[in-house]
Every structure is written in C-alpha cells, then in structure tokens.
Amino acid sequence: MIDSTETGNPLHTALRACRTHFIYAGLFSGLINILYLAPSIFMLQVYDRVVPTRGFATLLVLTLILAISLIVFALLDTVRMRLLLRASVRLERMAAPDILHRILGTNGASLMQRAEAMRNFDKLRGTLTGPAIIALFDAPWAPIYIVISYMLHPLIGLLALLSSMLLIGIAVASDIYTRKGLEKTGRQSSATYQIQEFSIQSAEVARALGMRQALVTRHLLERAELVRGQGEVAGASGIFFAITKFLRMLLQSLALALGAYLAINQQISAGAIFAASLILGRALQPVEQILGALKNVLEAQNAYRGLSAFCRLPSATDAKTQLPTPAGHIQVTGVTVRVPGVDRPILSNVSFEVRPGEIVAVVGPSGAGKSTLLRAMAGALEVDDGEIRVDGASLAEWDRELLGRNVGYMPQTPTLFPAAVHTNISRFRGYVEPHGEAMDAKVIAAARQAGAHELILRFSQGYETRLVPREGGGLSAGQRQVVALARALYDEPALLFLDEPNAHLDINGETRLLETLARLKERGATVIVSTHRTGLLQAVDKVLLLRDGMVQVYGDRDEVIRGAQSAPGGRVEGAAPPAADDSAATGTLPAGPSPAPPAAPSSHAPASDAADVPGPRGVEPTEGGDVQKDSL
Known part of the structure; x- marks a missing residue:
C-alpha cells in the first residue's frame, strides 16, 4: 500500500498517478470474470433445454449469444492489457527521470543500491504487464464462482469453498517457504553480476598478469553457489506448483463426481454436472496462476521495497534557489570524510580558504587524501562532517546542475x-x-x-x-x-578541480598544461590541482600539504617551498622531483636554504612546522619523476 505521507517519493507519486488505470483495470476484470461464465451457462442450457426438446432454433440463438459474449470478453481483455501497458508507460515517463537523476546524483546511496535501482524499476514495471498482475486482478473475483457453485447446489458450493481455501493455504506456504531464498539469491545475483562487470572492465589487466584462469575459477565458484541457491528455490516452487496443479485437476474431477451423484439423486440437472466442474476450475485458476508466477510476484515485491528505500534517500535533484554564477570563492571548514562502513577517516578536520582567481596545488604522499579532497570540493563526494561553501553558499544549497556547469572536474582516473x-x-x-x-x-x-x-x-x-x-x-x-x-x-568554468592532470603527460604535454594554467590564471578562474611533480608548482599561488588526511601546511607557494627546502630531503613532501632532462621544461624550483615561513592560520598546522616534515614515507619516485598515485 502506498504511504500517502511520502509525497516526495517519485515512485509513489507515479503509482498514485497510475491509480485510475488500475481502478479501470479492476472494473474490466470484474466484467471479464462475469463473461467467463458464458461457456458454463451455454453448456447448462444446451443440456437442459436444447437436448431434451431438440430445439435447433434455441441452439442457434444460444450459440450466437455465446459468440457475442466471447467477442466482448476478448475486447475487454485487450482493453485491460492496454490499460496496464499505458500504466507501465506512464510509470516510466514519470518515475524514470527522477530515479536516473538519483542514481547519478550524490544522495548517500551505496554503489549496490545505485546499480540495482533501475533494474528494480524495470522489474516492477514489467510485472504490470505480465501474467502475475492478471492473476492478481482475477483473484478477488473468485468468490463470484463460489457463490454460483452454491446456487447450483450447496454441496458443490462447499466443495468450491474448501478447494479455494486449500489452494490459498498452499500458496501462503509456498510464499513463506521460498521468500527468504528468493531474497538471498537476488542479493547473490546482484553481487555476482557486479563483480563480473568489474572483471570485464579490467580484462586487459587480467590478461596481462595471467589472472584469467584464476578469475574464471572464482566466477565459476560464485556462480555455482548462486545456481545451487536458485535450484533450491526453483525446486521448492516447482513442488508447490505441481501440488497445486494436481489438486486442481483432482478437485475438478471430484466436482464432476459430486455433480453426477447429485444428478443421480435428481438434485441437479445433467448440465449442472459439467457446469460445476468448469466453474470450480475457474474459481481455482487465479490461485494456480499466482503460484505459477509466485517467483515474479516476490521479485516484484522485493524490487518495490528496495526501490522505495532508495527513493527515500535524500535527493540531489530537489529544486533549489537559482544562485548567481559562482565567482570562485571556496571555504572548506572542518571537513571529515570516512571510509564507507568503517570509522576510519580519509580526511580529518580539513579547513582552508581559496580566493577567487587563485591556483592552489594540493601535495602530499600517496594515501594522504588528495583525490578525496578534490572529489569532495567538486561535489562528487558527500562529506561526513564539516561543510564546503562556494561563494558563501554550502554545496547543499546550490542547484547541482547549475553549479556543475560552472565546474571543471578531472578525476585521477x-x-x-x-x-x-x-x-x-x-x-x-x-x-x-x-x-x-x-x-x-x-x-x-x-x-x-x-x-x-x-x-x-x-x-x-x-x-x-x-x-x-x-x-x-x-x-x-x-x-x-x-x-x-x-x-x-x-x-x-569558474572553478576547476584537476586531480594529477600531468600524471600521464610527456614533457611537451606538461609544458602545454603549464600554459593552460597560466591562461586560467589570466581569466580569473579558481583552480585546485593535485600533483606529485614539482614542475606544476611554478604555476600556482598557494600550496596545501596533506598528510594522513590532515592539513600540515597551507600558505603562499614560495613560503611553503622555502620551508620545505630547509627540511630534510629538500623538497615538498609527496611532490617528486622531475627527471634531470625535463627540469627546464617543467620549471623546477631550485633548492636552497631559506627561513621558515610565517605561521599559517590557527585552523592548520603552523607553516614553520614544515621544517620538521620528513620526506615522503614509503613513496619512491619512478622513472620520469612520478611516484605511486594517491590511492584514494
């Protein structure tokens, strides 16, 4: 049942908009089920009126009425299917855009939730046009057939009632027995496919490192576990379905036997014998259909619950006040980012400020949190504590599309x-x-x-x-x-966040990058760039040194570099020196002793502490002056 209080949930809003389609489909289901009685009534009249009187004219009229009834039945069934199809299309048109925005937006959802959201939506939408929904619409009309069976004879009505209760009990038992298994295999299936997709994306690495056989073996083991679980669920469902089919056929035969017994005792007519069997079969058919489609029904229920939970998460697509185009003033205050599911900070209480038009280099050893900081500042990552403001407004107050059009973001990969x-x-x-x-x-x-x-x-x-x-x-x-x-x-864009933009560039490429930064400086863009090479430092105004997720030094470039050069190692920590043959091209800053810079703002470690900062720990330069890139 749809919670009317969840007005912000796009799935519930779309389902409410489709309510009229479902109501009309239910009404048509009632008419269809009434017309289902036409063959039974035709048979009853043929045996009771036509055969005893040899009434060929009556037979012709009855046949014509039956044909018209079945034509109307077929038309109504077609209209019902088209109504459900239109509901499915309307659900797609109303809910899919918002769900896709939520998948691509930052709303606190896990990667698994994002990957499953659209699959769950398609599964739910597909159920609206499948046999399961038809059986669910027909099931409420089963009491009509029980009442008509009672009108034929109370014993036949009692048999129909008991038969329906028996099959409903089997359906409930099947649901209880298979639900947990279906949920478990659903989770296993999602995880298995996600791992396989990642392996496909990394196939080149697997081939190069001789990992193909090992990965195939791993996937086969995972699939074997998945297939075993699916087999158990399918086996249990098959047993219940077979029992249902057996009971329906047996009960229909018992209805014939009971009808014959009553006819022998002249309590019903001969035509009522066959009518009783047909009516009882129709009363039990929806239950059998639901059992046959139980897997789809339970999967649709699980999809609905998962999608509803996903849509209840905070959305980055909510309407926001249209703020002016950003000038590029960034304030980072007490930002902390933790590893998902683990209380281990990647960034810890990071605070600094960037003025419009400034270019800031973020340096530090691998694992210091440089990439995470840039992702958070670009709005690609939600922070756990603290806030990031652009032109005085927090990222949550900005319309993400408007801000994104004024942001240039280049991730590490x-x-x-x-x-x-x-x-x-x-x-x-x-x-x-x-x-x-x-x-x-x-x-x-x-x-x-x-x-x-x-x-x-x-x-x-x-x-x-x-x-x-x-x-x-x-x-x-x-x-x-x-x-x-x-x-x-x-x-x-007014704001640029470049995560190691020179990681794969040669000497000429790095020279062009320096020219690009100079042009960005001329037009007043605010640029935050992380790097492991000192060559880019000549193009920046300030340097921010991160270590273990915390700000060690933040200040003017020359002051930070002078302080670092006077420290053991003679260079900024985490910024590898360029190769000897590209010093001129990259504009390497000469080393030399100089006094420590003045103290930085109180929210950071004092700049004078740079003299005590050791060289990078466990980070060795590679050919060309690169070091291992920030894994975060």
Missing part, C-alpha cells in the same frame, strides 16, 4: 563515456541544448586550450570518433587525459 569525442567534451550538452556552431566553437576552444585539438584531428573520424565501452575508450592514458582535461575546460 579520467572517465570517458561510450560516445563521440565531441559529445564527451561537451558533457552531453547536445541532448539538452541546441547543437550548433556555438557548441562546436566551445568544444574546439576547450580542446585547443587543453592541447588536444591536433591530437583529436588525427583520430579516424576526428571529433566524431566514437569511444568504445572498454578500458580507456580505446585511447592511451595520455590521450584520455587530455580529452578529459578538454572536457573540464569546456565553456570556461
């Missing part, structure tokens, strides 16, 4: 979608905005600024090259990174 390069760079705006010369100009401008234009033109179909749904979309790591950077730069 650039994600490109299976679509054309142009579509990826334009952020799929062609689906919600006119696709014309203005959009093309923005795409090309972003690609030029990222240094990707010439690269894209060398693709087989240029900007219309479709990226395949596989690792990297068919591009190398460096190509993927510059295309993702172009997407972040699309439409000149």
Whole structure:
C-alpha cells in the first residue's frame, strides 16, 4: 500500500498517478470474470433445454449469444492489457527521470543500491504487464464462482469453498517457504553480476598478469553457489506448483463426481454436472496462476521495497534557489570524510580558504587524501562532517546542475563515456541544448586550450570518433587525459578541480598544461590541482600539504617551498622531483636554504612546522619523476 505521507517519493507519486488505470483495470476484470461464465451457462442450457426438446432454433440463438459474449470478453481483455501497458508507460515517463537523476546524483546511496535501482524499476514495471498482475486482478473475483457453485447446489458450493481455501493455504506456504531464498539469491545475483562487470572492465589487466584462469575459477565458484541457491528455490516452487496443479485437476474431477451423484439423486440437472466442474476450475485458476508466477510476484515485491528505500534517500535533484554564477570563492571548514562502513577517516578536520582567481596545488604522499579532497570540493563526494561553501553558499544549497556547469572536474582516473569525442567534451550538452556552431566553437576552444585539438584531428573520424565501452575508450592514458582535461575546460568554468592532470603527460604535454594554467590564471578562474611533480608548482599561488588526511601546511607557494627546502630531503613532501632532462621544461624550483615561513592560520598546522616534515614515507619516485598515485 502506498504511504500517502511520502509525497516526495517519485515512485509513489507515479503509482498514485497510475491509480485510475488500475481502478479501470479492476472494473474490466470484474466484467471479464462475469463473461467467463458464458461457456458454463451455454453448456447448462444446451443440456437442459436444447437436448431434451431438440430445439435447433434455441441452439442457434444460444450459440450466437455465446459468440457475442466471447467477442466482448476478448475486447475487454485487450482493453485491460492496454490499460496496464499505458500504466507501465506512464510509470516510466514519470518515475524514470527522477530515479536516473538519483542514481547519478550524490544522495548517500551505496554503489549496490545505485546499480540495482533501475533494474528494480524495470522489474516492477514489467510485472504490470505480465501474467502475475492478471492473476492478481482475477483473484478477488473468485468468490463470484463460489457463490454460483452454491446456487447450483450447496454441496458443490462447499466443495468450491474448501478447494479455494486449500489452494490459498498452499500458496501462503509456498510464499513463506521460498521468500527468504528468493531474497538471498537476488542479493547473490546482484553481487555476482557486479563483480563480473568489474572483471570485464579490467580484462586487459587480467590478461596481462595471467589472472584469467584464476578469475574464471572464482566466477565459476560464485556462480555455482548462486545456481545451487536458485535450484533450491526453483525446486521448492516447482513442488508447490505441481501440488497445486494436481489438486486442481483432482478437485475438478471430484466436482464432476459430486455433480453426477447429485444428478443421480435428481438434485441437479445433467448440465449442472459439467457446469460445476468448469466453474470450480475457474474459481481455482487465479490461485494456480499466482503460484505459477509466485517467483515474479516476490521479485516484484522485493524490487518495490528496495526501490522505495532508495527513493527515500535524500535527493540531489530537489529544486533549489537559482544562485548567481559562482565567482570562485571556496571555504572548506572542518571537513571529515570516512571510509564507507568503517570509522576510519580519509580526511580529518580539513579547513582552508581559496580566493577567487587563485591556483592552489594540493601535495602530499600517496594515501594522504588528495583525490578525496578534490572529489569532495567538486561535489562528487558527500562529506561526513564539516561543510564546503562556494561563494558563501554550502554545496547543499546550490542547484547541482547549475553549479556543475560552472565546474571543471578531472578525476585521477579520467572517465570517458561510450560516445563521440565531441559529445564527451561537451558533457552531453547536445541532448539538452541546441547543437550548433556555438557548441562546436566551445568544444574546439576547450580542446585547443587543453592541447588536444591536433591530437583529436588525427583520430579516424576526428571529433566524431566514437569511444568504445572498454578500458580507456580505446585511447592511451595520455590521450584520455587530455580529452578529459578538454572536457573540464569546456565553456570556461569558474572553478576547476584537476586531480594529477600531468600524471600521464610527456614533457611537451606538461609544458602545454603549464600554459593552460597560466591562461586560467589570466581569466580569473579558481583552480585546485593535485600533483606529485614539482614542475606544476611554478604555476600556482598557494600550496596545501596533506598528510594522513590532515592539513600540515597551507600558505603562499614560495613560503611553503622555502620551508620545505630547509627540511630534510629538500623538497615538498609527496611532490617528486622531475627527471634531470625535463627540469627546464617543467620549471623546477631550485633548492636552497631559506627561513621558515610565517605561521599559517590557527585552523592548520603552523607553516614553520614544515621544517620538521620528513620526506615522503614509503613513496619512491619512478622513472620520469612520478611516484605511486594517491590511492584514494
């Protein structure tokens, strides 16, 4: 039953909007079940009126009436199915957009809940046009047949009543016995498919490392457990269904026998013998159909519960006041992010402020929380404590679509979608905005600024090259990174969050990236960039040093670097020195002793503590000056 108090639940709202369809479908079900009596009445009249009197004219009229009744029956059944189909389509039109927004938005849902939400919705929607819903609509009309059986003879009515109660009892027992098994296999199936999808995405790694046989064995073991559980449930359901079919056939035969006994005793007519069997069979048919479709019914119930719980979670799509275009003032206050399900912080009480037009480098050893910080600031990740404000308004107060159009975000592992390069760079705006010369100009401008234009033109179909749904979309790591950077730069956003944008770039690529940062500085964009290379530090205004999820130092670039250079190791912790052959290209800052910088704001560790900060722990530079990337 739909809770009327949950007005914000899109599923409940859509189901309420479909209520009229269900009411009319129920009314048509009543008429259909009344017309189901036509063959029984026809048989009764033939045996009682036509055969004894040899009334051919009566037989012709009765046959005509039966034909008309069955035609009306077929039309009503068609209309009922179309009503349910329209309800399914309306449910899709009303609920699917909001559910998809919730899946893609940040609403506190787990990855499993997001992955299952649309499958649950499709399963529930599909049930509305399947045999299970028809059986459920027919079941309430079974008492009509019991009453008519009683009108034929009280004993026949009693047999119909007891038969219905017996089959209903079996249906309830089947539900109790199989429900937990179905729920368990449903969870196992979702988890198994999720792991398989991840293995498919990582197939190249598995082949390269010789893991294919091991992964196949693992998946087969998981599938064996799943198949065993499904077999147990199917076996139990099959037993109950077979018992139901046996009882229905037996009870129909008993109705014939009882009718014959009553006819011998001249308590009913000969025609009533067969009518009793047909009517009893029709009274029991909905119960048998429900048992046959019990698996689908229980799966639909589980899907409804799971989807309702998902839709009750806070939504990032709720209407918000349209705030002005952000200028780029960011305030991070007491932000803490924990590992999901574990009380272990990735970020702990992080606080700092970025003024409009500033470029801030976030540095630190692997595992310090750099990527997590950028994800939280970009709005891709919910924080557990504290708040992040943009131009004085918390992220929760911003319309996420409006803010997102003014944010350029490049994750540590650039994600490109299976679509054309142009579509990826334009952020799929062609689906919600006119696709014309203005959009093309923005795409090309972003690609030029990222240094990707010439690269894209060398693709087989240029900007219309479709990226395949596989690792990297068919591009190398460096190509993927510059295309993702172009997407972040699309439409000149005021805020940019770049997570190791030079991780896969060569010397020329890093030089172009420095030029890009300089142009962003000129137009007043606020940029937060994480890096393991010191080459990018020449383009920034401030440096934020993270270690163990906490701010160690935050201040002007020159002051932080001077303090770090005077410390053991002579460099900023977590920022690997560039290779000897690219010092000039990356503009490496010379080392040299200098006084410690002045104290930072009280919300952070004092900048003077930088002199005591040791070099990166357990982080070794690799060829080209890279170190192991932040795993968070």
